[in-house]
Every structure is written in C-alpha cells, then in structure tokens.
Amino acid sequence: MVKDFPLFPLEKIAREAGAERVSRSALVALKEVLLEESETIARESVKLAEHAKRVTVKREDIVLASKR
Amino acid sequence: MVKDFPLFPLEKIAREAGAERVSRSALVALKEVLLEESETIARESVKLAEHAKRVTVKREDIVLASKR
Numbered sequence: 164m165v166k167d168f169p170l171f172p173l174e175k176i177a178r179e180a181g182a183e184r185v186s187r188s189a190l191v192a193l194k195e196v197l198l199e200e201s202e203t204i205a206r207e208s209v210k211l212a213e214h215a216k217r218v219t220v221k222r223e224d225i226v227l228a229s230k231r
Numbered sequence: 232m233v234k235d236f237p238l239f240p241l242e243k244i245a246r247e248a249g250a251e252r253v254s255r256s257a258l259v260a261l262k263e264v265l266l267e268e269s270e271t272i273a274r275e276s277v278k279l280a281e282h283a284k285r286v287t288v289k290r291e292d293i294v295l296a297s298k299r
Contacts, residue, residue, distance in 0.1 A: 172235055173269060177288060180273035182280070184287040192293040193272060197265050201241060204261060205248035212250070219252040220245055225260040 168194050204228045236262050272296045 170190045177185045177193070205220075207228035212220045238258045245253045245261070273288075275296035280288045 176269050177273045181277040182288045186287055186289050188290040189288050189293045192290045196297040201244050205245045209249040220250045220257050221254050222256040222260045225257045229264040
C-alpha cells in the first residue's frame with residue numbers, strides 16, 4: 164500500500180521524545196493519526212490552490228492549510 | 232536520516248485529495264508539518280504513560296495525546 168507510512172521513523176521519534184518502550188499498536192495508532200492529518204491538510208490545500216486559480220498545490224497552500 | 236518520512240505516500244495522498252499537480256516543496260512542507268505533529272504527540276504520550284506509571288507507551292496514550 165503506497166498510502167502508508169513506515170513505522171520505524173515513528174518509533175525513532177517516540178524514543179527521542181523520551182519513550183523507554185513503545186508498543187506496536189501505539190505506533191500504528193500514531194501512523195493513523197498522521198495519515199488522517201495529512202489527508203485533512205491535503206484536501207484543504209487543494210481548495211486553497213483552486214482558490215488561487217492554480218492547478219499545482221504549492222508550499223504556501225500546505226503552510227496555510229496546516230494552520231486552519 | 233531515520234527521523235524522516237518518505238515523500239511518495241504524501242504525493243499519493245495529495246493526488247487522492249484532488250491535486251492535479253503538487254510541487255516538491257509542498258510535499259516537503261507537508262512532511263515537516265507531520266514530523267512536528269508526530270513529535271508533539273510523542274512527547275505528550277510519554278507524559279501520559281508516565282502518568283499511568285508505565286514505561287511502555289501504549290495505544291491509549293497516543294489516542295489521548297492526539298486529542299489534546
């Protein structure tokens with residue numbers, strides 16, 4: 164499945180945040196939250212690009228979308 | 232760098248959200264937003280696991296942390 168994230172970077176992030184151990188289901192839950200968030204930002208970014216009369220989603224669309 | 236996400240899944244998500252084209256810098260911006268978000272949730276989850284007197288971060292910590 165391409166619409167997915169690898170778990171390894173998430174485990175690394177959790178460890179850097181101070182986690183001694185992290186369950187696999189916790190990593191899967193974190194991945195799901197991030198997928199949901201990325202879909203929300205992507206949808207908003209497409210609307211913002213259309214609003215600016217562009218067919219290309221640009222950095223500025225993502226930045227504005229992620230603040231809404 | 233392990234604390235990173237691949238851009239390809241993000242491009243796929245953007246296309247499914249309706250984006251005709253997506254600039255590379257937009258994908259990098261989206262990745263940065265998600266990294267930031269994952270770090271915030273991870274830090275909060277570690278606090279919640281400690282609060283529950285556990286050394287293992289569990290799914291319930293991620294779920295609660297992502298709602299705060």
